[in-house]
Amino acid sequence: MSSNLKKSAQKVQTVLNEFGFELNVVELSDSTRTAQEAANTIGCTVSQIAKSLIFKGKSSQKPILIIASGTNRVNEKVIKEHIGEKLQKADADFVLEHTGFAIGGIPPIGHKDSIITLIDEDLMQYDEIWAAAGTPNAVFKLTPKILVEITKGDVISIK
Structure with a gap:
C-alpha cells in the first residue's frame, strides 16, 4: 500500500481521536x-x-455530503427540498479538492472544507455502523448517534 493511502x-484516525470516542481505523486486506x-x-x-x-450544489457549487445506508440510493428530489437547490454529480477532482480524499475511501469526517452533511435516517436503526476511513481498505466502526455528533449532520429521509 502506498504511503499516501x-x-x-x-489523518482520519487523528481526527477521530480528537472527538474523544474510542473509534479505531482498521485496515483490511480486502x-x-x-x-x-x-x-x-x-x-x-x-x-x-x-x-x-x-455531491455539488447546482447553483452554489458547494460540496454536499450525504451519508447513506449502503443499500439506499439518494433521491435527489428529496435532497433538493431539504437544501433548496438541485444536486449535481461531483467528479473525482471536485471530491479530492474539497475533502482531501479520493473517491472509494471518503470518510464522513476530516475534510479539507466544511461540508453540509445529511445523514440517512435508515442508519439510525443499527447498534453499529461502519464508515470509510480515507482509503479503499480502511474503515471504522461507530454508532449512528456518534456519527450525528461528530459530523453535525441533519438526519433525514434520503430515499
Whole structure:
C-alpha cells in the first residue's frame, strides 16, 4: 500500500481521536471501495455501511455530503427540498479538492472544507455502523448517534 493511502487513514484516525470516542481505523486486506465489498470484508449487512457520497450544489457549487445506508440510493428530489437547490454529480477532482480524499475511501469526517452533511435516517436503526476511513481498505466502526455528533449532520429521509 502506498504511503499516501496510509497517510489518509492516519489523518482520519487523528481526527477521530480528537472527538474523544474510542473509534479505531482498521485496515483490511480486502477492498471496502463499494458498500457490498465493505460488508463482505467486515462481515456485516450492506445496510450497516455508511457510505459517504459527495455531491455539488447546482447553483452554489458547494460540496454536499450525504451519508447513506449502503443499500439506499439518494433521491435527489428529496435532497433538493431539504437544501433548496438541485444536486449535481461531483467528479473525482471536485471530491479530492474539497475533502482531501479520493473517491472509494471518503470518510464522513476530516475534510479539507466544511461540508453540509445529511445523514440517512435508515442508519439510525443499527447498534453499529461502519464508515470509510480515507482509503479503499480502511474503515471504522461507530454508532449512528456518534456519527450525528461528530459530523453535525441533519438526519433525514434520503430515499
